[in-house]
Amino acid sequence: MTNSFVLVGNVASSLKLSTSPAGVHHCQFSIEHRSIQVEDGLSRQAFVRMKVVATGEWSQRLASELIEGMQIQVTGFINRHESRTGNPVLALHAQQIEMI
Template sequence: MTDNCLELTGSVVKPPKLSTSPAGIHHCQFVIDHKSTQIEDGLNRNAFVRMQVVATGQWSQSLTRDLTAGCNVKVRGFINRHERRNGNPILVLHAQQIEMIN
């Protein structure tokens, strides 16, 4: 088995949405924008990523209260493929740890 771990910092795009599955599991969904300059083959490269994030479980309820549009966070977790309602696939970061950044 190989590792699947991603750490990404970014700014929350809009307030998160809280939902509850039929099994009673809480999910907090939000989107972050990441902008940085990376060095690739000795050259600067601008990187921009918009990533959907989902946090699952009891802690997701407090996240919904704490996260606001524009706040900066560091998210650590794993990525998984989801399908939108229209059938288009997207990558989603399943948060295992979220840290607020000043």
């Protein structure tokens, strides 16, 4: 099975850096996408705001490279996370981030 996801949008929140107890670095932020899509011959507005998680050494460099409002393309996979209240949330786990 394949779980591959690509999303182009704008950085919609400040970056949050953290390190797990095992020493793994993480960077989290939100990406916002707005576009007009054609579905069954009709135009419709598409809007999504999604949590992005980058893991590993490269994720620490993102704090100096990404700024709120910047347009990026994120390639990775989606996974379920739980919010602090226990609600399920989809997160895009970044494997590559390209500045546009």
